[in-house]
Amino acid sequence: MPFHSHTLPNGLTLIGEPSPAARSAAVGFFVRTGSRDERPEESGVSHFLEHMMFKGTPRRTALDVNLDFDRIGASYNAYTSEENTVYYAAVLPEYLPKAVDILADILRPSLRTDDFDTEKQVILEEIGMYDDQPGWAASDHARKLFYGAHPLGNSVLGSKESVSALTRDGMHAYFGRRYSPTNIVVSAAGHYDWDRLVRLVTEACGHWERGEAGRGSRTEWAGQGGLHVLTRDKAKVQQEYVMFLAGGPPADSRLRYAADTLALALGDDSGSRLYWALVDPGLADSADSSYYENDGAGCAYTSFSCEPERAEGNLAIVRKVLAEVQRDGITADELQTAKSKIASRVVRGSERPMGRMQAIAAAWAYTGEYRDVDTELANFEAVSLAEVRAYLDRYPIDRSTVVAFGPLESLAGVAGKPA
């Protein structure tokens, strides 16, 4: 695939992987900001701001933004994580100029006070919605307990109290600090012409004022350890959710491929060690292990959910599996099976422009390099047992911070705290 990159004088970078065989084009604005970049009094502002970006500009009301996207039949949305805020649209090729026009426009929002007040209610609803879903609430608590004072423990949603206390001017200050063109990458994939895209983005964004946006602590993190039991009333949660978090390689480490591969062998939803140990025998309704690449501090995340009375037995099983893998690694057969699965997923994930647009943007944002599909496949294919060993030695997966969330009032001798 051809790959292009270009940086405007104000620091905005464009990257692109055109694919003439595609039926659509996808374009996204990746802003390198999220909850980890918030000050304590700003908790929740990244995500609230992401909502406010759709609320209008000097050229468009909030309704205009939505109508203009709908008129071109765009699949569009945005999301906020601990470290990235992403605005994107997939459209038929003829509508790409319009999609760029709308996205570029909304990235310089008016942040009108009456819109701010209305949207705050929507955010408070979103917080309530997630709080009613114990699986989600559990992982939010787990992150916080694992990361402690590290900024990656900051909640994306924030709390009812922190969001209620946010002001329009405070949001504007955060916007000014984080949405500098030097902190944004525009990514495009699918059916489009690169030179034309560069012209469109230059016209729409070339006047954005240059600024510098850094990032605070990027230190690696091994977690604070221990078993933490959080108890919620049985009327509000049925299953027990148990999570194991350990440090992992940062996104720009070569070991990330070994971490991803090991997580699949350990906890994929079919044929993995944890599947056979917990799900196949019906001891847990789900078990999963994933590697999360983060800027500076990755994380190996293992979890299961089950009937509360089985939690203690399952906890012991998972600890045993983690200790065995830590001691002996995985087998050559397991490595090969994991690679087969990854190859299939990488290829399938790349077949839609939306998938490629996100993949090249993530790689670029974290490492400043472009990886085409075949390079990514080769990187996974090259993972050896020795590399898996090196990963485990550096980031022991059995040295976890364990968090249980559910109706249990105590687990393995640890008394629960109210959640």
Next chain:
Amino acid sequence: MPPRRPLGRPGPERAVVGQQVYQHTLGNGLVLLAERMEHVRSAAINFLVPAGAAYDPPGRLGAATVLADLMTRGAGTRDSRQLALALDNLGVDRDESVGAVNMRFWGSTLARNVPPALDLFADVLRRPHLPEDELEPVQALALQDIQSLEDSPQQKVMVELRRRYYPPPLNQDRRGVAEHIEALAIDDVRGQYQRLFRPNGTILSVAGNVEWEPLKAQVERLFGDWPVGADLGVSPEPHAAKSEHLHKDTQQTQIALAYPAAAIGSPDYYPARAAASVLSGGMGSRLFTEVREKRGLCYSVSAWHETFKDRGSMLAYAGTRAERAQETLDVTVGELRRLREGVTDDEIDRVKAGLKSSLIMQEESTSARAGAIATDWYYLGRVRSFDEVQAAIDALTPAAVLGYLDRYPVRGLTLVTLGPAPLTMPE
């Protein structure tokens, strides 16, 4: 042998790659469909078998779910672990899901791995071991599935709505009933398999970078000698839909609504889809604008059209904090009813743009196309061509939608709520 049927998409300006759809019916009735997509490296495999939750016998609700899980625990010459390993080594991501009418077996992998993957799927469908010693863990998982629903109020309210809105047995949820699942014996599950799994009524679709002739020959080899079984239909019983409030001490109240609409196959089908899109197609649609954008009443509000062969329905959902739930319901129902007062040209243009986009983008996904051609065949007995769907979208007008709404006004609303307090249906 039925002729090869490439459904062309003429005009170089429209088609980068022409649409190539093929169909073949085996002597025993199994229908094979394929769409060749030369621009991709993957392929998706999709089986629809008329063995969904509606076929669960009285007193054994949940049997289909138990059967689907048990079928993958050993088949042909492989035990449970060997089967999983064989599929994993082919990079097959897969899922068995139990719908109201059909059980679906889905797999997706690199196109070159389709032939060996189909060999394995044939074992699962035709030669499952259904081992007795695996029944207990499968039952335990099914019971946890029921319990987990309590932790997902958004899903739960929709399950409870469908249970009260649709007639039996279409209202049977795949999760079933805990006491029934606990009481299942291995012979019940094996009996369900014997009764329901057969080639006639089964649809196999494959979409991706595959060759038609070798695929057809392989499917003949794998399924051609599968004996025909009895055709069992699903007959909905007389039924009166029932509204209800379910108490739960949550922050949000979940609101779910349903009322009758046109079914797929009806001339009113596309106008019904358009009506759903005017209400809830994009972020500029009426529900999102009135409920969320203008009033900030909720994070999530939507309406959509869903269909069985013989009946269509409009469903709507909103979730909001308890103290704002009544207003949310009032505004939502008000918008459903107000639709009849008029639909603008601009709204229809936006609906068309959205439908056309999703139609074309579907051709970038092998899973989406494998699913679409199979469901087309299930509902209509044929695969709709790109041109046919495009023409139906182009023909949409405000008048067509209003004509539809005259024939299907908002009537017989069923309301199910889940949360701290009941709500009142607005007059």
